[in-house]
Amino acid sequence: MNKILVAVSGGPDSMALLHQLLNQKFEIIVVHVNYNLRKSAMRDQKIVEDFCNKHQLILEVHEASPMQKGNFQAYARKVRYDFFEAMGLKYEVEDVYLAHHLDDHLETYLMQKMRDSTPFYYGIQAESEYGSLRLIRPLLDVSKENLIRYCEHHRIEYGIDESNFENTYERNRIRNTILKGMSKEDKLKLKQECEAANEQRVKEHAIIAAHVIAFKRSMNISDLVQYADSEIINVLRMFLLEYDLHSVSHVEYQNILNFLRAQGNGEYKLSDKLLLSKAYGKLEVVLKAYKYAYVYHDLQFETTPYFKTMRSGKSVDAVTLSADDFPITIRNYEAGDKIKLRFGSKSVNRYFIDRKIPVYQRKVWPIVTNRNGEIILVPGLGCNVTHYSNNPTVFVVK
16 A cells, blocks of 8 residues: 655645545545644644544644744745655655645746746646655646535535635735636636647757756856857756756846856855856856864864865875874865965965866865964965975875
């Protein structure tokens, strides 16, 4: 018997889905998120609890922490799907069933049209992925109206989210002012229009994929900016999906285009952890640099996220240590760092510029100092004049 997660809010859509899945020979784990923002939130949770108790289903409930700042819908989505993924790992489940329906699909398509966006898929996909999960949406051809009728016919209790009637969010405004006034024939025509748009996107995807492959071979910005703006955005969108960047807005892609075309080197923040680095005509997605400092009271050979200490290597990574040097510190580069070499004092930043080291690498470049704070080694450049010998103690490799 296949084990699945079913996301259930307590509304008619997810209650209908859960009821339909009962007779399909699945081992069901129900997952419910309570944001505690509505007076009816506990009512909906109790509806789900009662149903699960009646049918002897496993239920996992997550009490979401209050959002501190930002976009609530984006926050809620992340909380929800992160919880689903955690439950998938707990129960060793890969598939989660979601109750998105035809109206949700059409609302999404209308939002995309109004924003003049060009997503990889118009509307909502029947299957997609989130981390280790496969997201399955079997109700995309079923209207909200029919799901309510299903619940009433089978006497399934459900709750109505009163916030859906408020026009605070764009989706609600589309639902309450546009979709609500559409006939079944209008919705069918809109669904067919969406399908035709997706067929066209499939053809375009093949072209975009070829552009992405060509760009990844060189990572040259010049190879990217030769295309029209819309093509560049599509190439970037497909490229950034490899880094799980799914929610980059069209406006942000326009900002990235401006960043690419600006003179000089630089960095663009993609997320809390990732940066887009532009250096000497090349483009890379890199981890955000963090300050670090490793203190050693004796000689140790190890690998860190930023450097390795080794017993052998190149002369430009070598340093000869004495007892008076300890404790030594290996930290990241700081503005103004200089080292005294045999041929005079050298600015570390000048070394970076001469070697065309990208900015993101400079920020995490290891610098070795002795107990007095004197820089005694810059890996790749060499050790200072008083710490050179033919029998180095350690090699520090970037």
